Amino acid sequence: MARPARISRALSQNFLADRATAEHVARLAVPHGRQVPLLLEVGAGKGALTARLAPRCHELHAHEIDPRLVPQLRARFSSTPQVRVIAGDFLDTRPPRTPFAVAGNVPFSRTADIVDWCLRATALTDATLLTQLEYARKRTGDYGSWTLLTVRSWPCHDWRLVGRIDRRRFSPVPRVDAGVVRIERRRTPLLEPAALHDWRKLVELGFSGVGGSLHASLRRAHPRRRVDAAFRATRLDPRVLVGEVPPDHWLRLHQELSS
Missing domain, CATH: 3.40.50.150 (Vaccinia Virus protein VP39)
Structure with missing residues (x-):
């Protein structure tokens, strides 16, 4: 016992x-x-x-x-x-x-x-x-x-x-x-330190769930034409759910939307 x-x-x-x-x-x-x-x-x-x-x-x-x-x-x-x-x-x-x-x-x-x-x-x-x-x-x-x-x-x-x-x-x-x-x-981060704040804001916005899709959520902070262009560059379907987007695609989205 x-x-x-x-x-x-x-x-x-x-x-x-x-x-x-x-x-x-x-x-x-x-x-x-x-x-x-x-x-x-x-x-x-x-x-x-x-x-x-x-x-x-x-x-x-x-x-x-x-x-x-x-x-x-x-x-x-x-x-x-x-x-x-x-x-x-x-x-x-x-x-x-x-x-x-x-x-x-x-x-x-x-x-x-x-x-x-x-x-x-x-x-x-x-x-x-x-x-x-x-x-x-x-x-x-x-x-x-x-x-x-x-x-x-x-x-x-x-x-x-x-x-x-x-x-x-x-x-x-x-x-x-x-x-x-x-x-x-990572020994060498994938982003410069100065970009990390904007990265976190972008990711948190994308995961906010507003609108039911990542595309709709990102349009809260970016013009639709820029979001459309970023999705084309990343080869993402505008209807994609946020959880389906791999991290490397997020990096491309960040690059396109912050340029």
């Missing part, structure tokens, strides 16, 4: 229970056998992924919000000098000022907040996150559609679905499979 007490539904705890899966995720987080200078792990849990990430890092900060698990983690990694177990909420952490990566088995209920934290961190190089599969597919365009968050961040961040994890690889078993999302900050 003691075992269920270790699981917190409030914290959305679903621990990785398969060594091969943990090794696979670690390879996705640190590809090609490289070592990263600093890696922050979200939700270290019982340390399954931590153990696989540690050899790939010069320094690993393993964050765990559940105070019941922290002593076990510290005992397990007491002889692993590059691992520092940090008790508390990852979202309360101030992002490092030097380049760093993020990886982790993200609590499904906190995915959006953790992704936002990563996108705001200016020194982040990449984030490899285990999320609900539906979230991973939506954010990376795997359904053939794109979300506001992905398109808005696209000039600075590349989003990819790099893996799918069967739900039976977790304990307790969640209701859905997981996906591995990799978000990489």
